[in-house]
Amino acid sequence: MKRLKYIPEDARAGSAFPINRKEFEGIYREHWRELYDFAVAKTHDKDVAEEIVQALFVNIWEKRDQLLISNLRSYLFVSVRNRIIDHYKERIFSDLTSASDTTAPDYPLFLDELETTFREAMGQLPEKTRDIFLLNRIEGKSASEIADKLQLPSRTVEYHITQALRKLREILRNGITALLIFINITF
Amino acid sequence: MSKKNFYQLLDRYRAGNCTDQERSLVEQWFATLDEEVPQRSTQENAAIEERIWNAILANQEIEPETPVRTFQLWKWAAAAVLVLGIGFASFKVFLKESDPVTATASNQPDNLVTYLNRNASPENITLPDGSVLLLSPGTKISYPAELAGSKREVYLMGKAFFNVSHDAERPFFVHTGEVVTKVLGTSFWVEGSNNNSAIEVSVVTGKVSVSKKSNGPDEANSKIKDGVILTANQRVKYSHETHAFETGLVANPQPVTSSAKGVAAPESFVFQDTHFIDVIEKLEKSFGVEIILDNDAMRYCLFTADITQEPLFTKLDLLCAAVNATYEVRGTRILISGNGCPPPR
Numbered sequence: 001m002k003r004l005k006y007i008p009e010d011a012r013a014g015s016a017f018p019i020n021r022k023e024f025e026g027i028y029r030e031h032w033r034e035l036y037d038f039a040v041a042k043t044h045d046k047d048v049a050e051e052i053v054q055a056l057f058v059n060i061w062e063k064r065d066q067l068l069i070s071n072l073r074s075y076l077f078v079s080v081r082n083r084i085i086d087h088y089k090e091r092i093f094s095d096l097t098s099a100s101d102t103t104a105p106d107y108p109l110f111l112d113e114l115e116t117t118f119r120e121a122m123g124q125l126p127e128k129t130r131d132i133f134l135l136n137r138i139e140g141k142s143a144s145e146i147a148d149k150l151q152l153p154s155r156t157v158e159y160h161i162t163q164a165l166r167k168l169r170e171i172l173r174n175g176i177t178a179l180l181i182f183i184n185i186t187f
Numbered sequence: 188m189s190k191k192n193f194y195q196l197l198d199r200y201r202a203g204n205c206t207d208q209e210r211s212l213v214e215q216w217f218a219t220l221d222e223e224v225p226q227r228s229t230q231e232n233a234a235i236e237e238r239i240w241n242a243i244l245a246n247q248e249i250e251p252e253t254p255v256r257t258f259q260l261w262k263w264a265a266a267a268v269l270v271l272g273i274g275f276a277s278f279k280v281f282l283k284e285s286d287p288v289t290a291t292a293s294n295q296p297d298n299l300v301t302y303l304n305r306n307a308s309p310e311n312i313t314l315p316d317g318s319v320l321l322l323s324p325g326t327k328i329s330y331p332a333e334l335a336g337s338k339r340e341v342y343l344m345g346k347a348f349f350n351v352s353h354d355a356e357r358p359f360f361v362h363t364g365e366v367v368t369k370v371l372g373t374s375f376w377v378e379g380s381n382n383n384s385a386i387e388v389s390v391v392t393g394k395v396s397v398s399k400k401s402n403g404p405d406e407a408n409s410k411i412k413d414g415v416i417l418t419a420n421q422r423v424k425y426s427h428e429t430h431a432f433e434t435g436l437v438a439n440p441q442p443v444t445s446s447a448k449g450v451a452a453p454e455s456f457v458f459q460d461t462h463f464i465d466v467i468e469k470l471e472k473s474f475g476v477e478i479i480l481d482n483d484a485m486r487y488c489l490f491t492a493d494i495t496q497e498p499l500f501t502k503l504d505l506l507c508a509a510v511n512a513t514y515e516v517r518g519t520r521i522l523i524s525g526n527g528c529p530p531p532r
Contacts, residue, residue, distance in 0.1 A: 028243070032236055042220045050235065054242045061243070066518035068415055068432040070399055075429040085197055085217065092194045110192035111208060118215050137214065169219045 024064070027072065028057055035080050042084045052083045121171040125164055132157055133164035203385070299329040299342070314341070317352035318359065348391075362400070366425045369396045389422035389437045397423050397432065419443040419475045421519045434519050436476065440499045443475040456494045456502065463488040463510060467523070474499055477520040484527025485512065 032053055039049035056079050060067070069075045122130055132150070135141045136157075143161065147154040199205040200213040227235075304310045304322040312320050315334040322328060326345025334341075339359040351359045351370045359370040366386045370393070388397050398414025415423050415432050420440035424433050442454055454473050458466055464486040467478050476499070480486070488510040494502045503514045503521065512525025 025240075028240060029236070032239060033232065036235065036239070037224045040224045041222055042217070044222050050239050050242070054239050054246065057239075057243045058246045063433070063518075066434050068434075070430045075431050078428045081217070082201065084220075085201055085213070089194060089197045089201065092190050092197070107192050107195060111196070111212065114196075114212050115208065118212070137211075137218070165218055165221070168215075169221065172219050 024057075024061055027060075031073070031076055035076055038077065039080055039084060042081075043087055048087055052080060052087065056080060056083060117172075121168055124171050125167055129160045129164045129167070132160040133168075136161050298331060300332050301327060301329040303327045304345075314339075316354065316357075316359075319350045319352075321348040321350075323347060365400050365427065365430075367398055367400050369398070385427070386425040387422060388417065388425075390417045390419050391441070392419050392443060394418050397425070399425075399430070417519075436516050436519055436521075440474050440476055442473045454495070458490050458492055458494075460489045460491055462486060463490055463506075463528075466490050466506060470499070470502065479520055479522050481522060481524045482527045484530070485510065485523065485525055486527070487530050488528040 035056070036049050036053050039052045040046055043049055043052075056076070059079075122133070125133065132146055135146045135149070136143065141149070143157045144154050146152075147157045150157070196205075196209055196213060199209055205213075302312060302322075304324055304326050307324055309324065310322050312322060312328070314320065314330060315332070316339055318339075320328060323346040326343070326347055328341055328343055328345075328347065330339075330341040337357060339354070339357050340362065341360070342362045344363070349359075349361065349370070361368040361370070363386050366388075368388050388395065394416065396414055396416045415434055417423055417434070420437050420443065422435055422437045424435070425431070426433070456469065464480075467480065470476070471478050490506060490509055492505060492509065494505055497505065503523075506512075507514050507523060507525070510525055510528065512523050514521055514523045516522075
């Protein structure tokens with residue numbers, strides 16, 4: 001019966017993605033830990049982190065004929081990241097339906113307020129740290145590009161980026177204003 | 188409360204259609220989420236590793252490789268409902284990727300003619316080699332003035348339909364951000380928008396190969412790797428954030444036979460007690476799409492109807508309803524599952 005055969009993926013010009021079970025397991029064993037840690041760090045919930053990693057790999061297995069992945073590690077991380085954001089989305093959503101959330105402020109206004117909050121937090125960073133952080137996060141320059149531009153060692157640049165993130169986190173968490181939303185969502 | 192607004196923000200971000208301001212806000216928020224991960228012992232790690240792995244196995248039948256693997260594999264595939272779009276939203280900052288648009292610009296050779304469709308409606312333009320393009324509003328196309336040389340190369344920003352004049356000696360390449368489409372046949376769509384969303388190529392007729400731009404500025408174009416070959420009615424999405432290709436079928440597949448010959452009478456799909464397998468073979472042939480039956484007994488079913496006018500997916504709906512089966516699109520193929528019919532005595 002012609003149709004019951006397995007049709008090899010002839011659409012693959014250069015397969016970057018394994019399809020057999022053994023290789024699949026190998027990918028899981030190699031990457032589960034950093035993905036899990038990433039999810040725990042962002043969600044602060046081990047059960048959710050387990051679910052995210054599990055769902056990701058189930059999805060990859062199901063789609064293995066359709067996916068052609070050139071950079072596996074970045075694919076995995078971006079996918080986990082998306083799932084983390086979806087997790088927060090769901091959490092806010094379940095809050096919404098129960099709470100009386102009838103009068104939402106104007107959306108553009110909300111965006112501007114949020115932006116102001118971030119900008120003010122940014123204003124509390126030391127100047128150099130802030131400049132490097134902005135180059136990195138807003139202009140999307142890599143640490144090595146920034147290092148070239150500012151004639152600094154890469155490691156220094158990376159240090160400033162880490163510092164900026166840590167300080168921002170502190171400032172935003174202690175913030176009293178619009179940042180309530182973060183506290184509600186995140187903790 | 189601004190929870191509703193925040194929900195909307197995350198929703199728009201994940202849908203991949205947000206503004207730069209929104210993207211930047213989500214990224215800033217995401218960056219502040221981190222909390223230290225508690226230390227774990229080796230035993231704890233091993234326990235978690237196994238627990239997740241077992242959950243993955245329990246979720247789907249992931250069998251060891253055996254000759255019958257395919258059959259079972261399709262069976263569970265049919266049962267599976269989880270189809271999550273591993274997102275096409277963009278994470279420029281996270282991946283620290285350079286903007287694909289500027290990447291394109293910097294890789295373009297000099298002396299290009301650039302044309303931008305400033306109209307509100309799609310516009311036809313003809314290239315020097317006779318190829319005809321239908322440019323969507325706001326779409327920009329650049330190409331060498333003569334389009335001479337051993338290769339025909341054009342640079343696209345936006346969405347366009349290509350009807351490429353046949354010239355086997357001089358292959359036709361469309362550059363879109365990180366993706367290169369090489370034309371092996373005739374007509375197809377390319378969509379590579381100006382923001383960082385996915386690049387999409389859909390083939391109407393003929394055959395194209397879609398691949399990542401090779402790294403390194405001077406690397407020969409012949410070094411095409413990490414790519415897929417598409418034929419009529421197939422499409423591929425390339426995501427900048429995951430650098431992955433995902434193949435599938437176009438939303439409304441067209442008969443390949445008639446569109447290749449231009450205006451032709453629509454092929455008739457009239458069946459009278461026709462064996463299911465013959466119906467399927469006819470659909471396969473005329474749409475150039477592979478259809479797989481997961482149950483051998485389905486070949487015995489008979490089908491009677493005139494489904495000439497319906498689009499392919501409606502044809503399949505009707506067909507499946509008649510024999511109590513279901514279908515789903517799996518990548519570039521269609522899988523039909525059902526219990527089938529008893530063999531004739």
